[in-house]
Amino acid sequence: MKIPGWHDVLAAHDRIAEWVHRTPVLTCRAIDRIAGCEVLFKCENFQKAGAFKFRGATNAVFAMDRTLAGKGVATHSSGNHAAALALAAANRGIKARIVMPETAPPVKKKAVSDYGGEITLCAPTLEAREKTLEEVVARTGATFVHPYNNFDVISGQATAAKELIEEAGRLDIVMVPVGGGGLLSGTAITVKNMSNGTLVIAAEPENADDAFRSFRIGVLQPALPPNTVADGLLTALGPLTFRIVKEYVDDIICASEQGIIDAMRLVWERMKIIIEPSSAVPLAVMLANRELFAGRRTGIILSGGNADLDNLPF
Amino acid sequence: MKIPGWHDVLAAHDRIAEWVHRTPVLTCRAIDRIAGCEVLFKCENFQKAGAFKFRGATNAVFAMDRTLAGKGVATHSSGNHAAALALAAANRGIKARIVMPETAPPVKKKAVSDYGGEITLCAPTLEAREKTLEEVVARTGATFVHPYNNFDVISGQATAAKELIEEAGRLDIVMVPVGGGGLLSGTAITVKNMSNGTLVIAAEPENADDAFRSFRIGVLQPALPPNTVADGLLTALGPLTFRIVKEYVDDIICASEQGIIDAMRLVWERMKIIIEPSSAVPLAVMLANRELFAGRRTGIILSGGNADLDNLPF
Numbered sequence: 001m002k003i004p005g006w007h008d009v010l011a012a013h014d015r016i017a018e019w020v021h022r023t024p025v026l027t028c029r030a031i032d033r034i035a036g037c038e039v040l041f042k043c044e045n046f047q048k049a050g051a052f053k054f055r056g057a058t059n060a061v062f063a064m065d066r067t068l069a070g071k072g073v074a075t076h077s078s079g080n081h082a083a084a085l086a087l088a089a090a091n092r093g094i095k096a097r098i099v100m101p102e103t104a105p106p107v108k109k110k111a112v113s114d115y116g117g118e119i120t121l122c123a124p125t126l127e128a129r130e131k132t133l134e135e136v137v138a139r140t141g142a143t144f145v146h147p148y149n150n151f152d153v154i155s156g157q158a159t160a161a162k163e164l165i166e167e168a169g170r171l172d173i174v175m176v177p178v179g180g181g182g183l184l185s186g187t188a189i190t191v192k193n194m195s196n197g198t199l200v201i202a203a204e205p206e207n208a209d210d211a212f213r214s215f216r217i218g219v220l221q222p223a224l225p226p227n228t229v230a231d232g233l234l235t236a237l238g239p240l241t242f243r244i245v246k247e248y249v250d251d252i253i254c255a256s257e258q259g260i261i262d263a264m265r266l267v268w269e270r271m272k273i274i275i276e277p278s279s280a281v282p283l284a285v286m287l288a289n290r291e292l293f294a295g296r297r298t299g300i301i302l303s304g305g306n307a308d309l310d311n312l313p314f
Numbered sequence: 315m316k317i318p319g320w321h322d323v324l325a326a327h328d329r330i331a332e333w334v335h336r337t338p339v340l341t342c343r344a345i346d347r348i349a350g351c352e353v354l355f356k357c358e359n360f361q362k363a364g365a366f367k368f369r370g371a372t373n374a375v376f377a378m379d380r381t382l383a384g385k386g387v388a389t390h391s392s393g394n395h396a397a398a399l400a401l402a403a404a405n406r407g408i409k410a411r412i413v414m415p416e417t418a419p420p421v422k423k424k425a426v427s428d429y430g431g432e433i434t435l436c437a438p439t440l441e442a443r444e445k446t447l448e449e450v451v452a453r454t455g456a457t458f459v460h461p462y463n464n465f466d467v468i469s470g471q472a473t474a475a476k477e478l479i480e481e482a483g484r485l486d487i488v489m490v491p492v493g494g495g496g497l498l499s500g501t502a503i504t505v506k507n508m509s510n511g512t513l514v515i516a517a518e519p520e521n522a523d524d525a526f527r528s529f530r531i532g533v534l535q536p537a538l539p540p541n542t543v544a545d546g547l548l549t550a551l552g553p554l555t556f557r558i559v560k561e562y563v564d565d566i567i568c569a570s571e572q573g574i575i576d577a578m579r580l581v582w583e584r585m586k587i588i589i590e591p592s593s594a595v596p597l598a599v600m601l602a603n604r605e606l607f608a609g610r611r612t613g614i615i616l617s618g619g620n621a622d623l624d625n626l627p628f
Contacts, residue, residue: 024338045586265623272359272588272619305586309579309628 001240003247004155006193009186012059012155013162019058019091020159021047025167025299030270035286037293040171041267042164045275045305049111051232052160052183052303053084053147059156060145061088069094074142076122076129078104079232080304081147086117097142099133101125105308148182149238158186164299165194172296175282177303178202178211178252179233181241187301188248199250203282205229206254210236215245215252229257229313232278232304253292255284261313263287267302276307315554317561318469320507323500326373326469327476333372333405334473335361339481339613344584349600351607354485356478359589359619363425365546366474366497366617367398367461373470374459375402383408388456390436390443392418393546394618395461400431411456413447415439419622462496463552472500478613479508486610489596491617492516492525492566493547495555501615502562513564517596519543520568524550529559529566543571543627546592546618567606569598575627577601581616590621 023043032038044052061073072095075085082098089096096117100109101124112119122132137144145153160183161174174191178184188200204212208226214237223236237245245252255263264280266287267273279302286293286300337357346352358366375387386409389399396412403410410431414423415438426433436446451458460467474497475488488505492498502514518526522540528551537550551559559566569577578594580601581587593616600607600614 050586268588268623272364274582274586274588309582309626312623312626314623 001243002151003244004151004158004189006189008155009158009162009190009193012152013159015062016055016058016156016159019088020055022163023047025164026271026273028271031266034266035293036290037295038297039286040164040168040297040299041271042160042299042301043273044160045273045279045302049080049084049087049115050304050306051080051084052157052301053080054087055159056153056156056182057081057084057088057145058091060150060152061085061092061094063152064143068143071141071143072097073145074133074136074140075099075145075147076133077147078108080306082108082117083111083115085145086112086115090116095142097136097140099129099136101129107308146238148180148235149240151240153182154186154189154241154244156186157183158190160301161187161190162194164301165190168299170297171195171198171299173199173201173293173298175201175203175285175298176301177230177233177278177281178204179278180235181211181237181245183301183303184249185241185244188244192248200248202245202249202252203285204252204254205233205260205281206256208233209254211245212252212254214242215249218246230260230278230281232276233281253285253289255281255288259284259288265314274305274307275302276304277313279303279305315557316465317558318465318472318503320503322469323472323476323504323507326466327473329376330369330372330470330473333402334369336477337361339478340585340587342585345580348580349607350604351609352611353600354478354482354611354613355585356474356613356615357587358474359587359593359616363394363398363401363429364618364620365394365398366471366615367394368401369473370464370467370470370496370500371395371398371402371459372405374464374466375399375406375408377466378457382457385455385457386411387459388447388450388454389413389459389461390447391461392422394620396422396431397425397429399459400426400429404430409456411450411454413443413450415443421622460552462494462549463554465554467496468500468503468555468558470500471497472504474615475501475504476508478615479504482613484611485509485512485613487513487515487607487612489515489517489599489612490615491544491547491592491595492518493592494549495525495551495559497615497617498563499555499558502558506562514562516559516563516566517599518566518568519547519574519595520570522547523568525559526566526568528556529563532560544574544592544595546590547595567599567603569595569602573598573602579628588619588621589616590618591627593617593619
């Protein structure tokens, strides 16, 4: 199990630069006052397809050699990775085959098909998703691009923190949310290479705390049935992301559901930008643990902006 | 009735530059595709106090001589001008006395008092507002800063279009929403001075179409009881703003309520930024009149971001 190195991140950044937005880093004095520290928000909610996932998907798609790429890519996902992979594949002019549970929200299915992705529906269980994907891959020869437990995906996600540090300069802490750990492990690789001494802290919903438990125990824990408003963080760490997390991440701290909802609303009201619930988890952790962050210059990656406007949690 | 000239706008911009945000100009390829033209959005939803109103209020407050300023400023408003004037006065270290209807939303009252404004409540009629304001002014010697029918306020609002053109370059059309006409008349002065040949088109809710009717007839029309989701556009043109509108504005076009709501949602979903309903009126006009805008490079000023998250229209 090879871990991406700094040269892999640099290569990924070169590879994807023409396809991804270099998203802005925003600050908000009102939130600084409330938090008691300086917070720099890297706005991946403004990324194409609405989330950082487009970085990893683009890197994976464009890193493939031409023969392999010709057979297309495939994945199972009901969320941001599905749309991101469909758009990345469209940009390369290859097919994306996406296995989605029948129960996925229509808006998510529409995003995938709008980008030209070919959807195969399946029963809403992990088993059905994996089995259907296997069939699709066997039938088409498409390459499976895992949403996070994938070398090239992690290298791509690592570029968000690279841009954050390039723009923000010295940070005491970098925080990201953790679900499957793609953004977290990529961020950790970048921070430890660009700014050793900066702490990497992951934020996880306490109602989906498998990464927290795995990190504490040192052994990969399965996701108990998660039940959180942060619907982008329902997945569990994989072997590769867990290995990187164990090696490079300084801490994982959990946030309450109400804290996540309050933090999300605070960003909407004060910054006038739309973030999805998963993006609010780091700020929720910060506001519930002020003593840890007091006076420390902290970068937060706002992971995505695909909030469901018909089902707001506040 | 003196109309602000270009030198007044330049002076206003110098005066307020250290106090206001130079807000970004954003583009969105998805909206360009939908609209069939290139749209550049000047994001005053990110302005301090959440709306362009802070420009005019700041200019009015800092243009006052020291003696006059010492007695403070006053206004009646239940909306963005109230908060903007309170913050501008706080920045100069003088008092702001704000007459608000008892029925104003608690969040609006809180914004004013958070900025240090002194609130006097009154009955929710224009008569009560004006009478209460007169009493406050008589008692305190404060200077009344009208929300739009005011030379310095108009000069301040004109600076948003100046920044837009400085950043965007040549535009075929500039669009803004119109309520009392402060933003519109300021924008028109700027456009005609910086970019003669660029059309200035105002967008008004058809359910509050007094400016449209006044413009067509050439005589100032009163606001019929307006009933629109665009709660920042309930006011009618004043004598000064109407004079400027007659002289410099090329057209006023109305938008339906459903069109405004759809345009607002489109901006939220595609740009991931929060705008209030009033800000969506120009885009609503554009999407209902595609033939007018096809292929024309159009700047739109997004007037504010103070949407009521507990009462979304969609």
